[in-house]
Amino acid sequence: MPVRPRLWIVPVLTVLVAVAAALPAFSRAGSGETHRTGAVAPTKAADARRPAARDVVLAVHGGAGTALRRETTDPRKEKAYRDGLADALKAGRRVLRDGGDSVTAVEAAVRVLEDNELFNAGRGAVFTEDAGHELDASIMRGSDLAAGAVAGVRSVRNPVSAARLVMEKTKHVMLAGEGADDFAARNGLPTVTQDYYWTQRRWDELMKAKAPAKDPRAGKATKGGKGTGAAEEITGTVGAVAVDRDRDLAAATSTGGMTNKMAGRVGDSPVVGAGTYAKNGTVAASATGHGEVFIRGAATATISHLIEFGGRDVASAAYEVVVGRLPRLGGRGGVIALDHEGTLAAPHSSEGMVYGYLTEDGDIVTRLFPDETSSDG
Structure with a gap:
């Protein structure tokens, strides 16, 4: 009886060879300190619904907005962003490696970003319409939902530390304006004059925002400039999220607000449940x-509620809020969201967002460009 050729063997062997070749790409990174840029294949729509990374203990962001572009970004600028994010992650890593808690880790990370004039928080904060600086920040502890915030401070070097003082030394959640400045100074925080926050870059942005806009129909100037600095590449608001060895969560956010904002305007960064939220579990x-x-949509609290009451995982909950819901209210942006198992989500409905994270193994990854925002999950 003649033997029939087994034609199915060839395609099966082809598949097995392809799988074997791909296996090294899925192996875990080894222990020890590394700093990766996070460059990956271009983002697909489905990737944004998946985790950005796993086994994360700390993550930071440096703002959302019009994307930085690999082909047009000066190498020195790219390095400055990556170094700024990495320095913040290293500060938080020192805390966690020494057995510190997640609250101290996010405060340490945000302080580094506040001291870096590249970002819109602390030094390098944007200008208000009257050419001043008014800064906002908040911090929250997931173990007991304790929170503290300051709004409209004008002389605190590190607003995130003032927010922590409000959480730990008062019965309140938020202090604002002169009262918050005085409280921080009485409790020993370093104070500065307004010129400490000044940078040429932010001054130029204010002048651009105030410049008369051109009427495209008539080619003439019209009243009012761009108002809120909508043309800025990255808004520069900063934040951090962390989970410590006890699996306690914490989050913090700090900002100078919007370029050319009305004096007295307060955004979502100091508002618990809008710009910042942390709850164990x-x-x-x-x-x-x-x-x-983000205030109107109760953005960060809604992510928590979708997980707690809707049975969602962190990635799908964050995606639904940031990409699915908030744009319908007329605004865009991004979020870093971390659960107690170390799963990180980083969806954004804006064109771009800069962020980085630290893994349990000590790896530091920074992501700036749109082709770096695919999932590792």
């Missing part, structure tokens, strides 16, 4: 984007 989240919309 659900999520630690820090947001960046159009603050008014």
Whole structure:
């Protein structure tokens, strides 16, 4: 009886060879300190619904907005962003490696970003319409939902530390304006004059925002400039989320607000449940984007509620809020959201968002460009 050729063997062998070749790409990174840029294949729509990374203990963001582009970004600028994010992650890593808690880790990370004039928080904060600086920040502890915030401070070097003082030394959640400045100074925080926050870059942005806009129909100037600095590349609001060895979550956010904002305007960054939220068992989240919309949509608290009451995982909950809901309210932005198992989500409805994270193994990854925002999950 003749033997029939087994034609199915060839395609099966082809598949097995392809799988074997791909296996090294899925192996875990080894222990030890590394700093990766996070460059990956271009993002697909489905990837944004998946985790950005796993086994994360700390993550930071440096704002959302019009994307940085690999082909047009000066190498020195790229390095400055990556170094700024990495320095913040290293500060938080020192805390966690020494047995410190997640609250101290996010405060340490945000302080580094506040001291870096590249970002819109602390030094390098944007200008208000009257050419001043008014800064906002908040911090939240997931173990007991304790929170503290300051709004409209004008002389605190590190607003995130003032927010922690409010959480730990008062019966209140938020202090604002002169009262918050005085409280911080009485408790020993370093104070500065307004010129400490000044940078040429932010001054130029204010002048651009105030410049008369051109009427495209008539080619003439019209009253009012761009108002809120909508043309800025990255808004620069900063934030951090962390989980410590006890699996306690914490989050913090800090900002100078919007370029040319009205004096006295307060955005989402100091508002618990909007710009910042942390609750053990659900999520630690820090947001960046159009603050008014994040307030109206109770952005970070809604992520937590979707996880707690809707049975969602952190990635799908964050995606639904940031990409599915907030744009319908008229605003865009992004969020970093971390659960107690170390799963990180980083969806954004804006064109771009800069962020980075630290893994349990000590790896530091920074992501700036749109082709770096695919999932590792």
